[in-house]
Amino acid sequence: MNTIKCPYCGNEIDWRERNLDIKDEEVNNILCGRCGQIFQAVTHISISFDVCKCDCLNTGKHDWRLTNTAPRAFSLMRCAVCGEERDLTPEERERYNVPSREEYFNELKRQNSVKV
Numbered sequence: 776m777n778t779i780k781c782p783y784c785g786n787e788i789d790w791r792e793r794n795l796d797i798k799d800e801e802v803n804n805i806l807c808g809r810c811g812q813i814f815q816a817v818t819h820i821s822i823s824f825d826v827c828k829c830d831c832l833n834t835g836k837h838d839w840r841l842t843n844t845a846p847r848a849f850s851l852m853r854c855a856v857c858g859e860e861r862d863l864t865p866e867e868r869e870r871y872n873v874p875s876r877e878e879y880f881n882e883l884k885r886q887n888s889v890k891v
Contacts, residue, residue, distance in 0.1 A: 777791060781805075781809065781812065782803060783812040783813050784807060784810040786808065788807065788808070792826070793805065795818070796820060797867035798820075799818060800818070801817065801818045802815055802816075803815065803816045803818065804830075806882065829856055829857040831856045837857070838854055838856050839861075840852065840853055840855050840872070841871050842860075845887040846879055847879075848873065848878065849876065849879075849881035850863065850871075852867060
């Protein structure tokens with residue numbers, strides 16, 4: 776919710792454009808730009824959670840997918856279910872044609888040492 780409604784005239788005021796104290800139970804005096812009345816808005820901060828099953832965290836059987844990273848040497852494997860990340864194994868580097876970071880840096884050094 777990004778707006779506060781003036782209790783006098785119903786004008787919607789975007790609280791993000793105001794210099795409000797965003798602390799729980801903080802009282803803010805607000806001047807309505809439409810009707811000129813001052814009213815109070817009390818901030819209330821709440822926390823909510825979304826939950827989902829992540830069987831891979833219980834079984835260790837992750838759905839590993841290669842991240843789309845540039846340069847490719849910095850790609851990781853990320854579980855499509857829980858979001859856990861890990862480095863590629865040597866076999867995965869070969870399968871996906873992803874150089875190691877060391878190979879990447881060596882290639883940069885080689886390119887920089889070539890005289891134009």
